[in-house]
Amino acid sequence: MKYGAGAALAIAVVLPLVVPNAYYLEILTQAYVFAISACGLNVILGFAGQLSLAHAGFFGIGAYTVALLATKAGVTFWAGVPAGIALSAVIGFVVGSICLRSKGHYFAIFTMAVGLIINLIIQKWESLTHGHVGVIGIPGPGAIGPIHFESGIARSYLALVCLALTLVATTRLLRSPVGRTMVAVRESEPLAAAIGLDVMAAKRLAFTISAALAGLAGGLYAGFIGFLGPESSNIEMTFNTLLYVMVGGIGSVVGPVAGTFIVYGLSQVLQVLQHYQMVIFGLALVLLILFMPKGLAGVFRRPSTQPTPLAESASLRAGSSKKGDK
């Protein structure tokens, strides 16, 4: 695992230097940015087990915060990104507090509605966001001392650093008591509550962190691309991110990054795919859920020594219904 991480890091560091042209470099940078967003979705979906479909909404909040602060108030990228993260987190906390009262499918539908509302606000509040025209001329990151960020390579490395920090943070989180609590909630809410864990607080925290990471990704996206339209926060964006997470592996820390590279990379490199994107991805998603519910990471998981997971608790129930004849 250590070697795997080292190799991946080495590849990630070399990649911006070896891509053939500026177009591919931009795709690479975007893949790093979307991978951050996928890591964020993974915190609520993978760690805490709650399918949030509002994710692109938070990406949009981060992106528009950077874009509007920069174009309307002259706030720099470096101040705009933290502001976007903070606003996403705060709205995430409030939305989470409300949506997390519902569970399972209801939560998914509830958050999907929230995502749609955020997208609609961005589209319709034209005086602020310029609606479908979008925001243009968003300044990119300014120089920090001797380091300039005008070049594609520099921006690519900036995205990579942010992704690396995201991975360190999510790894530390997952391995901490806070992360173990989230996983416990994912596995069994009744048991988690019975051992004294605040189920609601754990989910709300996961939702807030996931929104904050989406906000970070959105902020980077706005600054790097330089223009921004409402598509950045639509439901298609949410489903793409969901696909990255599902392909890579729900719940594993690096899975979403691998998934982003595979799915986003393929969709950009093979142009044909773009026309049939949703058809192919829809099919892929269905097949994945059916045959590989834990994604690529599931294939590399620690194996169970016995083939039947908790089959015994089934026989337990059968056993307890028999004892009536005592």
Place this chain on the structure above:
Amino acid sequence: MLLEALRLRKAFGGLCAVDEVDFAVEAGSITGIIGPNGAGKTTFFNLISRALPVTSGRIMFDGEDVTNLQPHHIARRGVARTFQATTLFGDATALENVLVGYRQRTSSGVWDALVRSARLAREEHEAHAVAHETLAFVGLTDSAERLARDLTQEQQKRLAMALAIVARPRLLLLDEPSAGINADQTRGLIALVEKIAATGITVLLIEHQMQMVMHLCRRIMVLDYGKKIADGTPEEIRNDPAVLEAYLGHK
């Protein structure tokens, strides 16, 4: 009295699963609950552990009204439980299961995790020590690194108890600890329950296996159709006509 149920009632639609039950559990005792299938025993536990809202009546724990607490709050006050269908975190190791059971005793948060604070290190150290101690206590030292779902039925039951006692509760609710295991293993489990009680944890257990109840409990409550039909020593219960009636009547 450590625990008191006062005219406790739980209705599911027209069905009264727990019907005006008055019951008290003395601190330091092992008390049993028996009754035919569907008598309302598990529902009674679900009320005390706050997994279900009560329809009417009150629950007192250590002299305080806890009727409307949330499940994690009552757990933190010291009421732990196991589930009838052994419930564990199957994809986690035995050690990880017990570690998360100790979480309620620690307070490190997100920032501690991100910056790997000294508090986190101290609490993790403490949690691991207690977790290993607890696994040893229930006899699972050698299985610490195995996944919970790979353990045998008996080991899973021991692990469920470890998970319940790792945070040192004051009251432990055991829902049919002997279900689905053989007589030999049951003896081992009886010994474990006695060992847990000897550490000062008050035990309330639901059990179908009469030998186990008669052996362990100084006091037994009998439920039938949600109603308490008897409450006394094993001797009294054995000779109680209403109890015999309930058991024979259900055959």
